[in-house]
Amino acid sequence: MIKISPSLLAADFSILESEIKRVEEGGADWLHLDVMDGAFVPNISFGPCVISSIRKKSGLFFDVHLMINDPIRYIDDYKRAGADLLTVHYEACQDVEAALKAIKGCGIKAGLAIKPGTPVTVIEKYLNLCDLALIMTVEPGFGGQKLIPETVEKLRQVSELCRAYGIKAEIEADGGINRSNVGILRENGMTVAVAGSSVFGAPDAAEAIRSMRS
Ligand code: DX5
Numbered sequence: 023m024i025k026i027s028p029s030l031l032a033a034d035f036s037i038l039e040s041e042i043k044r045v046e047e048g049g050a051d052w053l054h055l056d057v058m059d060g061a062f063v064p065n066i067s068f069g070p071c072v073i074s075s076i077r078k079k080s081g082l083f084f085d086v087h088l089m090i091n092d093p094i095r096y097i098d099d100y101k102r103a104g105a106d107l108l109t110v111h112y113e114a115c116q117d118v119e120a121a122l123k124a125i126k127g128c129g130i131k132a133g134l135a136i137k138p139g140t141p142v143t144v145i146e147k148y149l150n151l152c153d154l155a156l157i158m159t160v161e162p163g164f165g166g167q168k169l170i171p172e173t174v175e176k177l178r179q180v181s182e183l184c185r186a187y188g189i190k191a192e193i194e195a196d197g198g199i200n201r202s203n204v205g206i207l208r209e210n211g212m213t214v215a216v217a218g219s220s221v222f223g224a225p226d227a228a229e230a231i232r233s234m235r236s
């Protein structure tokens with residue numbers, strides 16, 4: 023069964039605690055936390071202070087997606103804030119291997135993300151260091167966009183590479199996912215679906231999560 027990781031970016035930030043409770047009680051597997059620096063992506067969201075505050079309010083697995091340049095500088099901060107998994111972007115790292123090893127070195131899970139225009143082939147040599155590969159299905163930076171159909175094939179490619187190398191990494195898709203396209207993503211190898219607007223934007227988060235899983 024696929025995991026659902028609701029993206030907090032689509033929550034009402036004035037009532038974060040009850041928003042998190044809403045998806046936690048609604049059956050979310052993970053909580054996706056989008057960190058944006060206004061440089062790697064043209065938007066700014068939140069950082070370690072917010073994550074460490076909400077860490078005290080939730081037992082969910084914190085799936086932290088770093089959309090920041092040179093992320094190796096901040097790995098310790100996010101680990102201390104309570105991340106369970108830290109995903110860095112291939113395009114944002116000066117040394118991808120060093121970043122992944124630094125994440126694993128602090129005892130948490132490591133993920134590697136690629137933007138829609140980046141081919142899967144560039145991350146092939148790093149997959150053995152990854153607990154998760156993240157395929158962006160929209161351009162990173164904003165929630166509420168439409169999924170780019172050409173990215174679906176990349177899920178299949180990365181899942182085939184993992185199979186070929188015997189790597190048990192999760193394959194996460196992120197951006198524009200809803201109940202009508204989740205099936206095709208799963209068929210192509212996605213094991214974790216990030217969903218912002220389609221879960222936090224729904225009046226009944228539990229029903230939204232259930233409908234995406236089934
Ligand atoms: C985009 C973020 C996504 C996004 C998902 O840069 O990485 O996690 O917020 O939100 P929806 O599901 O609304 O596309």
Ligand code: ZN
Binds near residue numbers: 029056087196
């Ligand atoms: Zn994300």
